Amino acid sequence: MATNYQQDGYTMDFTNTGTAAILSGAPVVVGGVVGVAHGDIPVDSSGVLHMAGVFVLPKASEAIAAGTKLYINNGKVTATAPTNPAVAGTAWETVTVDAKAVAVRLGF
Secondary structure (H helix, E strand, O other): OOOOOOOOOOEEEEEOOOOOOEOOOOEEEEOOEEEEEOOOEOOOOEEEEEOOOEEEEEEOOOOEOOOOEEEEEOOEEEOOOOOOOEEEEEEOOOEOOOOOEEEEEEOO
């Protein structure tokens, strides 16, 4: 193994410096990428974010095709890149405009 190997990168330690608790399963923006909270993370506490895998996340009111690159905007995934986008990942299924959520492969 390479001498500079650190970890597999599937998870990231995260400290909630915000003003509200982060609930398990919530998307969390870290710089330009998105992770998903493994468990609840109270304010001023640390927890773990999943940085890989497929998660069902809330989405904006739009149809999304499988394979579409997705971003986070106001806590929901969208195919439209906002200003200073955080990349959520790739749509892992096709959903209609009426669907409330979509399966997303993180970071891919």
